[in-house]
Amino acid sequence: MNLKNINLRDKGAALWESWDRPRRTIFVIALIGLVILMPFAGNFSFTSILDTPIASYQDVLVYPIGMFVLMALGLNIVVGKSGLLDLGYVAFFAIGAYTQAILGTKTHLNAWEILPIGMGLAMLSGVLLGLPTLRLRGDYLAIVTLGFGEIVRIVTLNISITGGTNGIARIPGPPEIAGLKFDIMHPVNYFWLVFGMILLVIWMIRRLSVRRPGRAWEAIRQDEDVAMLMGVATLRYKIWSFSIGAAVGGAAGVIYAAKVLVIAPQMFTFNVSVLILSCIVFGGMGNMWGVVFGGVILAYIPERIRFITNARQLVFGLVLVVIMNLRPDGLLPRKKREKIKAKRAVDNV
Amino acid sequence: MNFSVLTSQFWSLCLSGISLGLIYVLISLGYTMVYGVLRLINFANSEIFMVGTFATVWVETGLTGHTSGSSPIHGFQLIYTLLFALVVAMLSSGITALAVEFFAYRRLRAKGTNRLASLISAIGMSIVLSESARILTHSRPQANPRLLEKSSLGHFAGANFRVDTVLVVVSALLMFIALDRFVNKSRLGKAIRAVSMSEENAKLMGINLNRVISVTFLIGGLMTGAASFFFMTVYETTKFNVGFNLGLAAFTAAVLGGIGNLRGAFFGGISLGLLETMSAAVLGSQWKSVTVFVVLVLVLLVRPNGIFGEAIQQTRV
Numbered sequence A: 001m002n003l004k005n006i007n008l009r010d011k012g013a014a015l016w017e018s019w020d021r022p023r024r025t026i027f028v029i030a031l032i033g034l035v036i037l038m039p040f041a042g043n044f045s046f047t048s049i050l051d052t053p054i055a056s057y058q059d060v061l062v063y064p065i066g067m068f069v070l071m072a073l074g075l076n077i078v079v080g081k082s083g084l085l086d087l088g089y090v091a092f093f094a095i096g097a098y099t100q101a102i103l104g105t106k107t108h109l110n111a112w113e114i115l116p117i118g119m120g121l122a123m124l125s126g127v128l129l130g131l132p133t134l135r136l137r138g139d140y141l142a143i144v145t146l147g148f149g150e151i152v153r154i155v156t157l158n159i160s161i162t163g164g165t166n167g168i169a170r171i172p173g174p175p176e177i178a179g180l181k182f183d184i185m186h187p188v189n190y191f192w193l194v195f196g197m198i199l200l201v202i203w204m205i206r207r208l209s210v211r212r213p214g215r216a217w218e219a220i221r222q223d224e225d226v227a228m229l230m231g232v233a234t235l236r237y238k239i240w241s242f243s244i245g246a247a248v249g250g251a252a253g254v255i256y257a258a259k260v261l262v263i264a265p266q267m268f269t270f271n272v273s274v275l276i277l278s279c280i281v282f283g284g285m286g287n288m289w290g291v292v293f294g295g296v297i298l299a300y301i302p303e304r305i306r307f308i309t310n311a312r313q314l315v316f317g318l319v320l321v322v323i324m325n326l327r328p329d330g331l332l333p334r335k336k337r338e339k340i341k342a343k344r345a346v347d348n349v
Numbered sequence B: 001m002n003f004s005v006l007t008s009q010f011w012s013l014c015l016s017g018i019s020l021g022l023i024y025v026l027i028s029l030g031y032t033m034v035y036g037v038l039r040l041i042n043f044a045n046s047e048i049f050m051v052g053t054f055a056t057v058w059v060e061t062g063l064t065g066h067t068s069g070s071s072p073i074h075g076f077q078l079i080y081t082l083l084f085a086l087v088v089a090m091l092s093s094g095i096t097a098l099a100v101e102f103f104a105y106r107r108l109r110a111k112g113t114n115r116l117a118s119l120i121s122a123i124g125m126s127i128v129l130s131e132s133a134r135i136l137t138h139s140r141p142q143a144n145p146r147l148l149e150k151s152s153l154g155h156f157a158g159a160n161f162r163v164d165t166v167l168v169v170v171s172a173l174l175m176f177i178a179l180d181r182f183v184n185k186s187r188l189g190k191a192i193r194a195v196s197m198s199e200e201n202a203k204l205m206g207i208n209l210n211r212v213i214s215v216t217f218l219i220g221g222l223m224t225g226a227a228s229f230f231f232m233t234v235y236e237t238t239k240f241n242v243g244f245n246l247g248l249a250a251f252t253a254a255v256l257g258g259i260g261n262l263r264g265a266f267f268g269g270i271s272l273g274l275l276e277t278m279s280a281a282v283l284g285s286q287w288k289s290v291t292v293f294v295v296l297v298l299v300l301l302v303r304p305n306g307i308f309g310e311a312i313q314q315t316r317v
Helices: A006-018 A021-043 A045-050 A057-081 A089-106 A111-133 A140-160 A187-209 A211-222 A224-228 A233-260 A270-283 A290-324 A334-348 B004-008 B008-038 B045-062 B076-110 B117-135 B162-186 B185-198 B199-205 B209-235 B243-258 B262-283 B286-301
Strands: B154-155 B158-162
Touching: A021 A057, A021 A187, A021 B243, A021 B262, A057 A187, A057 A211, A057 A233, A057 A270, A057 A290, A057 B286, A089 A111, A089 A140, A089 A233, A089 A270, A111 A224, A111 A233, A111 B286, A140 B117, A140 B243, A140 B262, A140 B286, A187 A211, A187 A233, A187 A290, A211 A224, A211 A233, A211 B185, A233 A334, A270 A290, A270 B117, A290 B045, A290 B076, A290 B117, B004 B262, B008 B045, B008 B162, B008 B185, B008 B243, B008 B262, B045 B076, B045 B117, B045 B209, B045 B243, B076 B209, B154 B162, B158 B162, B162 B185, B162 B209, B162 B262, B185 B199, B185 B209, B199 B209, B243 B286, B262 B286
Parallel strands: none
Antiparallel strands: B154 B158
């Protein structure tokens, strides 16, 4: 089988480009409706194959799938859009989760009120980390962010307010909103919540991409020196990209802590950063649909193959090696989409 | 906080810091050599190290029949057992490094794709290696028999010069010097340096790129394997995930000294070893990696290319 010749992504992009506005709107609304109904897809007998060995299909949709997609989209702003290699994304996730855990257990704030605080703290730490380190290039940035992720984990292990190795238990879940209960019995509501957040992030990225920050990020990614010479305030836009990505990670962390009710430092290891980065590269860096696709696949496969418990991670590693060798730009790379746009621009002239 | 330790045990901390630092130096060569040639992080180097530690345990228990604990042997048998373990550890790490290059890097390099793709495939290789080790050992730590009696050679300025520490320091130094000579003087070393300066021009000069890159991985792997033997001699236990922390520290050492630079890796490794030992003594061992990263960030603020990033530009690999 020759994987090189599967050209679904080009066809899809060409189709999309050929549609007019109302058709696109109808398609998007239909797609959103489909995803909203997704949790019920496991209810029929012939779809019980979707269930994974230990978690129910609906739980898996929230975590890992929804969470991974959300975080992958956030990290994609940093890695895919601006070309900054961040190997410590888990730090922002952890900061969000611990904000929810500490404030939720120690104060009377509920998860909806903590959400902006968690995002703000993650953003702040993104700025504080970014200010000194974003002057560094490439792999130096990678190792510093990796170190930051480890530092956050080590700090949560060793100070008392985070509960050390035991972590924090009995984190309150989010209170009821518009008749939707958020507890263990209602994973569907969590799925809709996470899906809403994903939609918000996608909308934000799409708006930012066609405005000044998006153009600045694109310029920085392609050639930072040229961007700087052209008058792009590179450091400022890099910090923006870093802190927006961090805010998304923080938001994911708050919701995650409210969903799982117990968190501990061993949930926030380097492996999480690697997994999220893998989602991006696997799906297709910079291309939002690729990232979503990669997140869904890489979150679902390890859950689905839990029956081979022991060799699960081994298979995961093999999949990474094989797919990267066959399709180095990911499953749905951005290049082709850009080519089609460029071609249309030429045709229109 | 216990600063009095710094004055009372200064020399003994220095000694253990240097012996740890030299292990870091040898591992960081696996990162820095590959980075010099390919401009890519050799992410699987921590697992290359892990393979070496398992090879050491396997040889030393296999040859002597002792499984763990103190079981010293003497004389000729000791020397050939240790030498054999060293050689096997180096070879198995070297071969693993070649395999990593072949499976994770070669195809992608031929396609000339983005750097992140190679990074992810290397991460994939490292997951495969560590998971295989985990399954084979049932996640159990593996202990090395203590073949070399850890007797003291003498005390100097309050520092206890133990046999194993001295052995590590002396042989690691010799290895580093040999490698430095090799890279700077030999024909193949010149080819490695040429590729690291400009791949295109090196190719035009008739250098076989694939061969040079394989050799670079092999040498990095051999050095990492030697490090794993020394690590097992001093610290005596290993686990499937042993490489993570050590690999991270070694990579930090390479960055600290200026990645891609051999002598930079040397100074980076030694200073990192000293820094870790001292900060563990003063602040408690749980904070040592935090100190290391804070220092790294501070150094990179002042010198964005590492301490020797530009100063010894000429001698970079």
